[in-house]
Amino acid sequence: MDHEGLNASLGALSAQQTPAPKAHTIIMDSNKVVENIYLLVIVTLVSVLQNVFFAQKVERECKNHNTRTSAFERVSCANRNCMDAYPTFLAVMWCAGLCLSQAPAAFAGIIYLVVRQKYFVGYLGQTSQSTPGYLFGKRVITFLSLMCVVGIANYLLVRFYGSDYKEYVETITQAATALLLIP
Amino acid sequence: MDHEGLNASLGALSAQQTPAPKAHTIIMDSNKVVENIYLLVIVTLVSVLQNVFFAQKVERECKNHNTRTSAFERVSCANRNCMDAYPTFLAVMWCAGLCLSQAPAAFAGIIYLVVRQKYFVGYLGQTSQSTPGYLFGKRVITFLSLMCVVGIANYLLVRFYGSDYKEYVETITQAATALLLIP
Amino acid sequence: MDHEGLNASLGALSAQQTPAPKAHTIIMDSNKVVENIYLLVIVTLVSVLQNVFFAQKVERECKNHNTRTSAFERVSCANRNCMDAYPTFLAVMWCAGLCLSQAPAAFAGIIYLVVRQKYFVGYLGQTSQSTPGYLFGKRVITFLSLMCVVGIANYLLVRFYGSDYKEYVETITQAATALLLIP
Numbered sequence A, B, C: 001m002d003h004e005g006l007n008a009s010l011g012a013l014s015a016q017q018t019p020a021p022k023a024h025t026i027i028m029d030s031n032k033v034v035e036n037i038y039l040l041v042i043v044t045l046v047s048v049l050q051n052v053f054f055a056q057k058v059e060r061e062c063k064n065h066n067t068r069t070s071a072f073e074r075v076s077c078a079n080r081n082c083m084d085a086y087p088t089f090l091a092v093m094w095c096a097g098l099c100l101s102q103a104p105a106a107f108a109g110i111i112y113l114v115v116r117q118k119y120f121v122g123y124l125g126q127t128s129q130s131t132p133g134y135l136f137g138k139r140v141i142t143f144l145s146l147m148c149v150v151g152i153a154n155y156l157l158v159r160f161y162g163s164d165y166k167e168y169v170e171t172i173t174q175a176a177t178a179l180l181l182i183p
Helices: A003-017 A022-064 A070-099 A102-125 A138-161 A166-181 B003-017 B022-064 B070-099 B102-125 B138-161 B166-181 C003-017 C022-064 C070-099 C102-125 C138-161 C166-181
Strands: none
Touching: A022 A070, A022 A102, A022 B070, A022 B138, A070 A102, A070 A138, A070 B070, A070 C022, A070 C070, A102 A138, A102 A166, A138 A166, A138 C022, B022 B070, B022 B102, B022 C070, B022 C138, B070 B102, B070 B138, B070 C070, B102 B138, B102 B166, B138 B166, C022 C070, C022 C102, C070 C102, C070 C138, C102 C138, C102 C166, C138 C166
């Protein structure tokens, strides 16, 4: 290698070392963030649509009838029970998605939304003496909480013992989500 | 270029390659996170202040009067309607801010807070027979949801087709926020 | 340094420049995210457990007695007040944890949960004429809001003036959390 060649390769080296144009880096960074959360965002959007659907049911019942009828009370109560549990659900789903992996968390979220829809419709159809209970979707919330616990336990294992079981854990989690489909 | 010069430039090269001291990197990292969310955090703080303002209204009405008066029922109902919609709003605003860009999302959030304030005050002033409906701020929530959808669609386009329209989309979004100002 | 040595050192340089294997980088990235939020996630999980505990109290009261008794109304009202304030608490705690530092935010969160537990139990034990007010945990929420404000102010200082007081601020914050323990 002669000096011209050396200079050229040095030039190439420093060209590689100069950071990519800043705008591009920021776009890549932003996309990296979106990459890790886009499934969670989609589930959140679907849940927001469902909330609006519930709220419109309440709104319609509120306008059509007097506010003291049994139908209004039932739809209002069903909506309130769903709304009471909503922040809990969102918090657990996002924690599980961030701590372990987003695909199983988003899948469990979808199942929770289906359960919630069934609960709401069931609440409206029942007579007032046999309304379903206050709680619903206990299994999904438990599953998501376990995902959080496992994710944090894995992080602490990596930090203090240096052993990373994340791949195994993710595989097991993905298999375990199938259990949620059992009615 | 002689060998001393070469050595010097190599030394400079490797000096550039050594990472910055760790503490500094962490501070920069932390600031990078804050950079992407600080407008959202400010809007969240303002919304928390508003929540506290609403809650104090309820508290005062609760203490001054008997809990069965019409004024208490109205302020309590207005507060509950606002609180029911609050997690939905927070979730959509943060998703829109993370997926697309924070400035329009924060601006829409501010407009939502103004709409909510008007709704609350309007609820208190009305007679019980002409209370406003259960829903409010539909336009802002729709706008924020659309921002999420566009952000995710852009991410998927980048991932599968390699074409990035983020800059155009951000410009259009910033122009579109002006439409929210139309009463 | 002769040419062989130079080539070798150039080779070493370019070896340092090749990125680490992608899977490993992603695992490290994911763990870096978890590192910054794991205390917040733990507090969120504890709060979810507490929510479930509250909800089960409501569920049990709902099934055992008629829904019009005083005991049911009291437990239902306590639960609703706690749930109304829950999204506010979560939002402020996460903002404070992300903007400033997670350990004091998580500690304040734990104290809030203790206050909430006391509030709930106190609500059940009271006769209906001396129920505690609608608000609780004002001090913790104020503290967390101040943490957010300080974090954002520090970020803006770094951005516009280049002076970083984060270390001092974190030390002061950690000392100030002790003040929350005063009853």
